[in-house]
Structure formats: C-alpha cells, structure tokens
Amino acid sequence: MSSAMDLEYTAAQSKPKAFYESFERKEELRHQTHYCPGCGHGIVHKMLARAIDELGIQDRTILISPVGCSVFAYYYFDVGNVQAAHGRAPAVGTGIQRSRPGSIVIGYQGDGDLSAIGSAEILHAANRGENITVIFVNNAIYSMTGGQMAPTTLLGQKSTTTPDGRTAEHEGHPLHMSELLATLSAPVYIERVGLGDNKQIAQAARAVKRAVENQVRGLGFSLVEVLSPCPTIWKMPPVEAQHWVRDVMEKTFPLGVFVDRTKESRPRAATNAAPALEEIPRILGTRDEDADAIDDVPALRAQEVDLHVRVSGFGGQGVLLLGEVLAEAGMDAGLEVSWLPSYGPEIRSGTSNCHVRLASSPIDSPLVTHPNVLVAMNEPSLKKFSAGVRPGGWILYNGATLPAEYERQDIRILARDFTREADTIGDPRAANMVMLGALLEIAGTLPQASIDAALRHCVKQPKWIDLDERALVLGRSLCKQFLERGAA
Amino acid sequence: MRKQLMKGNEAIVKSAILSGCRAFYGYPITPASEITEAAAFYMPKTGGVFLQAESEVAAINMLYGASSAGVRCMTASSGPGISLMQEGISYMAGAELPCVIADITRGGPGLGNIASEQSDYHQVVKGGGHGNYHTIVLAPHSVQEMADLTALAFELADKYRNPVVLLADGFIGQMMEPVEFPKRAVAPRLPHWAVAGTADSRGNLISSIHLGCDELEAHVCNLEAKYRRVERNEPRAEDWYANGAEIVLVGYGIVGRILKAVTAEARASGLNVGLLRPITLYPFPSLHFQRLAARGRVFVVVEMSNGQMVDDVRLALNGVRPVEFLGRAGGNVPTHHEVLALVKKLAKKYCPALEPEELAHV
Structure with missing residues (x-):
C-alpha cells in the first residue's frame, strides 16, 4: 500500500474524535455498535461524528437521541446527550436551543419518530426556523418494534401490520416529509440523500456536514433525510438491502436538494441581553415603590368593617372596574380585601359580576353569596342576586323604579336611573362610578385619599379620571338625598 | 407594609x-x-x-x-x-x-x-x-x-x-x-x-x-x-382551629377559604369545629390527620369534585375515624350554608355530648 493510499485509508477508517474510545452498549464488543450488520445507522453516525470533528464543535454539541434503534446514540457520541420521547426531539431541541443559543443541537430521528408520532413537532419546529439540525433516517419501516408499517413504507411493501403489502386505498400513500417541509418559508436547507452506494454515501456525508454547518453559522433549520437500509427487518442480505435503497426506495423518494436558502440567509439577530439581576424587580413592578403603601389606620380597623359586595350587570358597564376601584381603595386604607370576577361563559354571553370583600380582619372566603350591598346595574342582576342580600343590607339598582317583585321590607333599596344621571355630567358610561359613589357613601369608612389613589391606579386615561371623580361626587350626593328623604 | x-x-x-x-x-x-x-x-x-x-x-x-x-x-x-x-x-x-x-x-x-x-x-x-x-x-x-x-x-x-x-x-x-x-x-x-x-x-x-x-x-x-x-x-398543612376540634373539616384551594368561613360560623354557634387544609397534596400531610384524630370524632372532606381526595384522607386516618364527604361539581361551589347544615347534622350524630339547646335549632 502506498503512503498516499495509506493516508487515505486512515482518513476514511479512523475513529472520529466525537466518538467515544470504546462503546459500552455491548460489553463484549467494545469497538462495535449494537446495530445489525448492514444497518445504515452506523454509517450515518460516522458521517455525523466526522462533521462534528471537522467543524470543531464537540464541546458545544448536544445530540438528541430518539426512540427507535438509534435510542442508544448516546453510547457512541462523546458530546452532550439528551434522550427524548418518541417524536418529540424537535420540541426538546427547541427548548435547549432557545435557552442555550451557543450550543449546537442535533436531532436524530427515524421515520416512525419524525413522520408519524412527531409530525406536529417537526412541522412546527421547521416552520419556526429553529436553529437546529435534524438527521432523519428513513428506512421505510418501524424496525425496533419488529417491522410494522411506517408512514414512509412503500406501496406494496409488506410489514407486520400490512401483511399483504401497503395499499394507497387502505393506508394512504408514503409520506414525503422533505417535500412537505420544503413548502415552508423558514427552513434553510432540506436535502434527501441515500446510502445506496458509495457515491450516494459520499453525497450524504457532504449534506450532513452542511446541515450542521448551517447551524454553526446561525442560519436556522436544516434537515437531511437519509434513505437507509434495514437488512434485518427487510429480510435481505446487507448488500441486497443497500441496492434496494438505490433501486427501489429512491423511485418513491427521489434524492435531491429541496430547499437551499443558505446563500440568502443571515444569522439571526442576537436576543436582547439579560438585564442585571437587580433590575428584575423594577421590570416586574414588584419593588416597594411600585406597591401601595398601606396606611395603618387603626381607627378604620377599630370600626370592624365587614363589607360583602356583589356587583353585577352587562359586560361593558364597568362592573369589574367598579369592584376593582373599591378593593384597591380598601387596600390603600389598610383593610383586608379580595376581588373575584365571574369569568368565562358568563362574560361571553354578555353578563358580568364580581365579588368584593373589605374587612378589618383577615378575609376567610372571597365568595360573596349573601352581600350586604348588591350593586345591580341591570334587572337580570336583580333577579339573580337580590334574594341573597342580608337583612339590613342594601340594594343599589340602576333603574328609575324597582320592579315590584323585588320589594323587600328588611333591606334598603336605592333605585335610580344611574345611567341617565351619569349622562347629565357628560357620559352615560360613568354610571358605574356614580353607583360606586353611592356605595362609598353607604360604606362610609374609606378615606377620600384612598379612593382618589385607587381611581388613579385603576383608571389609566386622564379624561376618564376627571369624569369619574365627578361621578363619584354625584353618586354620594344622590345617596345622601335618599338617606335624608328616608330620615324625613 | x-x-x-x-x-x-x-x-x-x-x-x-x-x-x-x-x-x-x-x-x-x-x-x-x-x-x-x-x-x-x-x-x-x-x-x-x-x-x-x-x-x-x-x-x-x-x-x-x-x-x-x-x-x-x-x-x-x-x-x-x-x-x-x-x-x-x-x-x-x-x-x-x-x-x-x-x-x-x-x-x-x-x-x-x-x-x-x-x-x-x-x-x-x-x-x-x-x-x-x-x-x-x-x-x-x-x-x-x-x-x-x-x-x-x-x-x-x-x-x-x-x-x-x-x-x-x-x-x-x-x-x-x-x-x-x-x-x-x-x-x-x-x-x-x-x-x-x-x-x-x-x-x-x-x-x-x-x-x-x-x-x-x-x-x-x-x-x-x-x-x-x-x-x-415536605408535608405542609394549615391547622385552622383544628387542634382539639371534634369535627374536622378538610379542604384545599378555594374550598379551604369557604371552610374558614364555615368554621367561624360554626364555632360562633358553639360547635367545636376546625379546618385542616392540606397545602401539599403530594406528599399528603398524613401525620397532621393522625394527630387530629385524637380529638376529632369525624373528618368532613369538602371538594369541588366527586371526592378525589377522600381516599387519601381515609388512608391517612387508616380507619380510626369516620370520613364524610360533601362535593359539588360542574363549577358549582359548596356554599357555606350547605356545609354548615352538614356539620350540624354530623354534630348530632357524632357529638352527643353537646348541650341540647345547641342542637335544638339544628
């Protein structure tokens, strides 16, 4: 052997550095894989290991082993290794790559893994253009589980679950994943290669390296589909199996480049740098200065406040906001508070309500089934909640007169067209704040400063704050008039 | 603050x-x-x-x-x-x-x-x-x-x-x-x-x-x-007037809040009721239950489900005390009135030592 040939032989046969020195998968065979003779995985492993060597990325590489015959890829690759659930490697790879953008994430999947159970994950990872590399080994069969049909099984091909051969009518046509993914805008590089002869293998090695190199350059999603022999399950001698890849499989799955945007692709912009740790409470708004200073008002606490309020009306009447301003004001005044909205189908069908509690001692249940004040902004609310009002309690009703069926002698009822009242000061939509004004007059305990602060906290637009302040004053005066009339 | x-x-x-x-x-x-x-x-x-x-x-x-x-x-x-x-x-x-x-x-x-x-x-x-x-x-x-x-x-x-x-x-x-x-x-x-x-x-x-x-x-x-x-x-639970209680209410999450209101009302009416609220559901706070079994005569599990926690309470008590259940489903919430009604009924059954006038209006 000449020295040049010797060198070539060494280059071709030597063990890539990205492989471990010895393989412990099979204890008795330290330098052999667990793969069957003639299996394509060993060849693909070697070209991938060599690409990792050549690109100098061994320390940065994280290989995701799939479920299938290559589940034990981590026994061979001396890189960071993560083993994933069947079909989920693209999602796992997304989770790794997004948090560790300096790493080189390589997903290694078979055809059952990628094209059947993991069809959603590969489609969406490709569509997002994740900066990962996927090696898709297609042998047209589920091998590890003993030869069942895969989405890529050829028409007419027999498997244990298509004993008479796959038919288009019953199982559908073989799924062309590379062509399917090539319809997406994001992938940078998609090529199908084969292991059918040495020429094909040489092309496959080039494609694998390119797919990894694209990631090193930060270009985005690359996938290489490798048509690969499975002599054991195909029940063929290795050489015949290899030729079957070239002579038969390739007719269904033509080789070639389906996407190549490597020239026009640019590395993605780096994500924003993380802020300093000390900055985080400010960004989240959880610093002391973002929170309300809770006034310690012993006088208020001594009053044994125990307000159970239910606010109800149509969506859009500001029911939830009314409750929120009340709760916020209560908290500002040093009371215990809770605010609980109705949510979901009730909102969609147009009604809305919330439970608000203000108390001088810790609040047990935030649910208000028996309010001492019911704010009913429409008649359906009255119908739903008025019977539950505690004796001695109040109903504030948004209507000129109370329908007779809701009359009760053991509670006080202020019925008024609050929407019209709000209209007189500029906007009928301020009815909720007129009613809140009346409620505050009844409750009588909250300092004006807390109410002002709460309004400014909950209502962001200045034009509304002015209107709402006037609405609160109006509500208070309407309530006072009512009380005076009652007294007279 | x-x-x-x-x-x-x-x-x-x-x-x-x-x-x-x-x-x-x-x-x-x-x-x-x-x-x-x-x-x-x-x-x-x-x-x-x-x-x-x-x-x-x-x-x-x-x-x-x-x-x-x-x-x-x-x-x-x-x-x-x-x-x-x-x-x-x-x-x-x-x-x-x-x-x-x-x-x-x-x-x-x-x-x-x-x-x-x-x-x-x-x-x-x-x-x-x-x-x-x-x-x-x-x-x-x-x-x-x-x-x-x-x-x-x-x-x-x-x-x-x-x-x-x-x-x-x-x-x-x-x-x-x-x-x-x-x-x-x-x-x-x-x-x-x-x-x-x-x-x-x-x-x-x-x-x-x-x-x-x-x-x-x-x-x-x-x-x-x-x-x-x-x-x-890691087991954690909140003991809310449960130590020494004869009727121990059990509930987690929002139900725990409702049961606090029930406890307050029941105690105000003279019933020796407390609440044990599991904070860790796994690990289940079994020891907390066993400790309360010394005085507790009955444990009442309240859930917004068909009683999925009941088995864990039974296992924790290992048969030494009866376990009763009140559940609502579909998004309905057990009201404190219905829980209170059950508590009063159970008081009659399990706590015969209570004064007759306390039970008169049960």
Whole structure:
C-alpha cells in the first residue's frame, strides 16, 4: 500500500474524535455498535461524528437521541446527550436551543419518530426556523418494534401490520416529509440523500456536514433525510438491502436538494441581553415603590368593617372596574380585601359580576353569596342576586323604579336611573362610578385619599379620571338625598 | 407594609421570574391563559424565553429540553392540557428533570366546562402518566400563596430534581388580593448535571431509559427513596382551629377559604369545629390527620369534585375515624350554608355530648 493510499485509508477508517474510545452498549464488543450488520445507522453516525470533528464543535454539541434503534446514540457520541420521547426531539431541541443559543443541537430521528408520532413537532419546529439540525433516517419501516408499517413504507411493501403489502386505498400513500417541509418559508436547507452506494454515501456525508454547518453559522433549520437500509427487518442480505435503497426506495423518494436558502440567509439577530439581576424587580413592578403603601389606620380597623359586595350587570358597564376601584381603595386604607370576577361563559354571553370583600380582619372566603350591598346595574342582576342580600343590607339598582317583585321590607333599596344621571355630567358610561359613589357613601369608612389613589391606579386615561371623580361626587350626593328623604 | 392588588395568575409569573425561572413554554387554555400571556409579556424583558407551543405535548417537551439544559422553566395549563402533558411529565420524572407546572383547574371529564372544579386531583396527585413516579403537588388558597408556593415549587423542583405542580383552581387564578413579593430576585444557576453545550457539561446525559430489568428496578428504588425523603420532609398543612376540634373539616384551594368561613360560623354557634387544609397534596400531610384524630370524632372532606381526595384522607386516618364527604361539581361551589347544615347534622350524630339547646335549632 502506498503512503498516499495509506493516508487515505486512515482518513476514511479512523475513529472520529466525537466518538467515544470504546462503546459500552455491548460489553463484549467494545469497538462495535449494537446495530445489525448492514444497518445504515452506523454509517450515518460516522458521517455525523466526522462533521462534528471537522467543524470543531464537540464541546458545544448536544445530540438528541430518539426512540427507535438509534435510542442508544448516546453510547457512541462523546458530546452532550439528551434522550427524548418518541417524536418529540424537535420540541426538546427547541427548548435547549432557545435557552442555550451557543450550543449546537442535533436531532436524530427515524421515520416512525419524525413522520408519524412527531409530525406536529417537526412541522412546527421547521416552520419556526429553529436553529437546529435534524438527521432523519428513513428506512421505510418501524424496525425496533419488529417491522410494522411506517408512514414512509412503500406501496406494496409488506410489514407486520400490512401483511399483504401497503395499499394507497387502505393506508394512504408514503409520506414525503422533505417535500412537505420544503413548502415552508423558514427552513434553510432540506436535502434527501441515500446510502445506496458509495457515491450516494459520499453525497450524504457532504449534506450532513452542511446541515450542521448551517447551524454553526446561525442560519436556522436544516434537515437531511437519509434513505437507509434495514437488512434485518427487510429480510435481505446487507448488500441486497443497500441496492434496494438505490433501486427501489429512491423511485418513491427521489434524492435531491429541496430547499437551499443558505446563500440568502443571515444569522439571526442576537436576543436582547439579560438585564442585571437587580433590575428584575423594577421590570416586574414588584419593588416597594411600585406597591401601595398601606396606611395603618387603626381607627378604620377599630370600626370592624365587614363589607360583602356583589356587583353585577352587562359586560361593558364597568362592573369589574367598579369592584376593582373599591378593593384597591380598601387596600390603600389598610383593610383586608379580595376581588373575584365571574369569568368565562358568563362574560361571553354578555353578563358580568364580581365579588368584593373589605374587612378589618383577615378575609376567610372571597365568595360573596349573601352581600350586604348588591350593586345591580341591570334587572337580570336583580333577579339573580337580590334574594341573597342580608337583612339590613342594601340594594343599589340602576333603574328609575324597582320592579315590584323585588320589594323587600328588611333591606334598603336605592333605585335610580344611574345611567341617565351619569349622562347629565357628560357620559352615560360613568354610571358605574356614580353607583360606586353611592356605595362609598353607604360604606362610609374609606378615606377620600384612598379612593382618589385607587381611581388613579385603576383608571389609566386622564379624561376618564376627571369624569369619574365627578361621578363619584354625584353618586354620594344622590345617596345622601335618599338617606335624608328616608330620615324625613 | 407595601402590597399590590393582583390576580393569582399574574402573581405566579412574577414570582416565577423572581425565583430564577427563565423559560416558559405554553399553550392557551381557559382559565390559565393569563399566566401564558403574562409570561409572554415579562419573560423577554427579563432575559428569559417565552414561546407559544403548537400543543401541550410540545410545550412539556420544550420544558424537557430547557430543563435538560439547566434552565429553571415552567408552563401553565388546565385539565385537558394537563392530560396531554402527562407523557412529558412522566419522562421528566423518569429523567429527574425539575420544572414547575401550574394547573389552573376547570371542569371535566372531556371538554367539561371552563368553570372551577377540583377534578384534576387524581391525574395530578396520583401521577397521571405511566410508570412509578410522583409529582410534588402544592395547593395555594390565596393570591399570596400563589406567589409564595411558586417560589417554593422552584426550590423543591431543584432540590429533588422532580416536576412540581401548582394545583390551583380558576377562582384563585382569577381572584385579586393584596400580595407581597420578595425584595430580591434569585440568580439563575447552572446545575452540575445539566447538558448545556459546554466542555464542562459534555459528559452529561439526560435520559429516562434503563433497559436492563435490574437497572430499571434500581432506578425505581432510587426514585422511591427520594419520594420517601419528600414524604418525610415536605408535608405542609394549615391547622385552622383544628387542634382539639371534634369535627374536622378538610379542604384545599378555594374550598379551604369557604371552610374558614364555615368554621367561624360554626364555632360562633358553639360547635367545636376546625379546618385542616392540606397545602401539599403530594406528599399528603398524613401525620397532621393522625394527630387530629385524637380529638376529632369525624373528618368532613369538602371538594369541588366527586371526592378525589377522600381516599387519601381515609388512608391517612387508616380507619380510626369516620370520613364524610360533601362535593359539588360542574363549577358549582359548596356554599357555606350547605356545609354548615352538614356539620350540624354530623354534630348530632357524632357529638352527643353537646348541650341540647345547641342542637335544638339544628
């Protein structure tokens, strides 16, 4: 052997550095894989290991082993290794790559893994253009589980679950994943290669390296589909199996480049740098200065406040906001508070309500089934909640007169067209704040400063704050008039 | 004192980021969507990753990836979404990967409805995925606990290298209460076992496969030893007038709040009633129950489900005391009046020593 040939032989046969020195998968065979003779995985492993060597990325590489015959890829690759659930490697790879953008994430999947159970994950990872590399080994069969049909099984091909051969009518046509993914805008590089002869293998090695190199350059999603022999399950001698890849499989799955945007692709912009740790409470708004200073008002606490309020009306009447301003004001005044909205189908069908509690001692249940004040902004609310009002309690009703069926002698009822009242000061939509004004007059305990602060906290637009302040004053005066009339 | 009025769902996200969480992968579902939305808003601003996944299956596997890479990570979902995540939760438990999952429960089975139920107890507490594993389950009953238990969840997840579920209902998620956060943010740290794409971490492997029978049995035994440590060290419960109570009410989450109101009212009417509120559902606070059995004559479990926690209470008491159950479903909430009526009925049956006038109006 000449020295040049010797060198070539060494280059071709030597063990890539990205492989471990010895393989412990099979204890008795330290330098052999667990793969069957003639299996394509060993060849693909070697070209991938060599690409990792050549690109100098061994320390940065994280290989995701799939479920299938290559589940034990981590026994061979001396890189960071993560083993994933069947079909989920693209999602796992997304989770790794997004948090560790300096790493080189390589997903290694078979055809059952990628094209059947993991069809959603590969489609969406490709569509997002994740900066990962996927090696898709297609042998047209589920091998590890003993030869069942895969989405890529050829028409007419027999498997244990298509004993008479796959038919288009019953199982559908073989799924062309590379062509399917090539319809997406994001992938940078998609090529199908084969292991059918040495020429094909040489092309496959080039494609694998390119797919990894694209990631090193930060270009985005690359996938290489490798048509690969499975002599054991195909029940063929290795050489015949290899030729079957070239002579038969390739007719269904033509080789070639389906996407190549490597020239026009640019590395993605780096994500924003993380802020300093000390900055985080400010960004989240959880610093002391973002929170309300809770006034310690012993006088208020001594009053044994125990307000159970239910606010109800149509969506859009500001029911939830009314409750929120009340709760916020209560908290500002040093009371215990809770605010609980109705949510979901009730909102969609147009009604809305919330439970608000203000108390001088810790609040047990935030649910208000028996309010001492019911704010009913429409008649359906009255119908739903008025019977539950505690004796001695109040109903504030948004209507000129109370329908007779809701009359009760053991509670006080202020019925008024609050929407019209709000209209007189500029906007009928301020009815909720007129009613809140009346409620505050009844409750009588909250300092004006807390109410002002709460309004400014909950209502962001200045034009509304002015209107709402006037609405609160109006509500208070309407309530006072009512009380005076009652007294007279 | 300084506090903020905030929804439980928002408090979870802020607490998570303050606890060093830097990755959130989720899929929208009522009533947990505010968590995902708040994460979308805050994660990118705080140096974290947010991504809306194509499904809950993908979301939990993205957590598998982020956690493998040594990042504190979380997701949020509800009943049907948690069902889809069970595969990934089993893999994470098997591979001993920490993560935090907020389950803001809704009604089931199937599409059920979006109102509050507590019917995810079985699938979360008993480990709804395949294999021999547990998730640690924390059950907040206030917005402050949403924040506090989120911080605890990240600590426990890392301490035991195990998924932790924050099991809350739609009420606690949607409710606003005053909340106080820690002053300082926790710095993210890279665990020694992570696969982070570095020379130091190159030798690491994250995997849940143990092909040999003995090998897998040894792994399961190791997990079991870990769960025994969790059961020894981590049970938590709130004892609310329960010490010495003859009738012990039992409920978690929003039901715990209702039962506090019932307890107050029952005690005011002279009945010796208390509340034991499990805060950890796994590990179940069995010792708390056994201690209260000395004086407690009957334990009354109240749930917004068909009684999924009852078996755990029975096991904890091991037959020494009767266990009664009151449940509502479909989004209906047990009112404190119906619980009180049951308490009075049970007082008659189990506490004959009570004064006749106290029972006269029962």
